[in-house]
Amino acid sequence: MVGLERGGGEKGLGRALAASSGGGDMTFKLVLLRHGEGAWNKENRFCSWVDQRLTPNGIKEAQTCGKVLKEAGFEFDLVFTSILSRSIETSWLVLQEMEQEWVQTESSWRLNERHYGALIGLNRAELASIHGEEKVKLWRRSYDITPPPIDESHSHFHEIYNDRRYNYCDVAKEKLPKAESLKEVLDRLLPYWYDVIVPEIKKGKCILISAHGNSARALLKHLEGIPDDEIVNVTLPTGVPVLLELDENLHPVRPHRFLGNQEAIQAAIKKVEDQGKAAAPGKNISVSAN
Ligand SMILES: O=C(O)[C@@H](CO)OP(=O)(O)O
Structure with a gap:
């Protein structure tokens, strides 16, 4: 299997099915994607x-993602998105860059971003300065x-x-x-995963899921069987493809890999994590902390 060194090391990763060394068992490849930067990502x-x-910038991120996937040789058979425009638009830009606009796409609310309830529209940094960074981290990542x-x-x-x-x-x-924990996101996503996406993966289709930070984390x-208390440390940057390689029981054969410039990806992850750092209190904040 090809490594992930920068400068073309990802070439050849994109074959939908690969025989593992020796046994001939099938490995399914799945690309998970958090949409490119949206207006409110930028406004925190x-x-x-x-x-x-x-x-x-989000448009550029999606286009770069398409370039990375194209260079790695991915040929998608099916794309899944949420019903939010930013995930759909991202999939369009990725497919356009890959010259695969014709690939069939299905959209479901079950891939939507986590419902943040009363927090919707609030500024993370302002919220952290009122309720503390720990509380905001728990709201965001627990x-x-x-x-x-x-x-x-x-x-x-x-x-x-x-x-x-x-x-x-x-x-x-x-x-x-009306609000969701990550667990509740997983509960509404899993029926779609098992009933709709899994059968297509098992047919050997190469699949792209263009979703959101928290639906992709779920x-x-x-x-990957990430324990409840460790998922708090998993953050996905916008517009970066995440490659998963799964065996026939859909268990990962290796840890997920971010595709693209690894240094830039680490910087992008830090940027998302830093969104929860406290800033000077702003004006229009009212949410009951419990
Ligand atoms: O705003 C949101 O809905 C998500 C990101 O899409 O925010 P966070 O990164 O804080 O989970």
């Missing part, structure tokens, strides 16, 4: 189910802590729940979440 606000477009739920008084409530896209979900609108936790 919890974006979650608010629909945001990519920034010019496994089973659910933030306070969104209610009708929230300035983005109606924008989210009156959005026509949620008329087409496989659950009634009233049953859609899936990664599930596939």
Whole structure:
């Protein structure tokens, strides 16, 4: 298997199926992706189910991702996205860069970003200066802590729940979440994973999942068996492809790998982690900390 040295070391990684040395067992390759930077990523606000477009930088990130995947030789058979524009737009840009725009795409709310409840729209750094960085880290990265739920008084409530896209979900609108822990994200994602995505992987299809920081983390936790208290340390940067290689039981044959310039990727991870550092208190912050 090809290593990940910079300067073309990822070439050849993209074959959908590879025989492992000796036994001839099949290895399935799956690429997980967090969308490119969106407007509220840049403003350091919890974006979650608010629909945001990519920034010019986010567009570049998605295009770079497409270049990396193209150079590595990936040929996708199927793409899955959430129903939020930033994940769909990212998949378009990736496929365009790879000259694979024709690849069939399916979208589901079950791949949406985690529902951040009452935290939606708030600035992470301002929140950290009020509630402390530890509390914000727990809200952002813990496994089973659910933030306070969104209610009708929230300035983005109606924008989210009156959005026509949620008329087409496989659950009634009233049953859609009002806040989610990472565990709750996994609970709503797994039926889609097992019923829709897994059968396609098992057919040998090369699959791209263009999702979000926390829906991708939830899936990664599930596939790699990351313990509840260790998932807090897993952060995904925007627009960086994550390669997973799975055996026929969909157990990983090696740890996930970020594809691309490793130094730039580490810097991007740090940037996302630093979003939760405290800043001078801002004005419009009101959320009950419990
Ligand atoms: O804003 C959000 O919904 C997510 C990132 O998409 O934020 P965080 O990185 O804090 O989980």
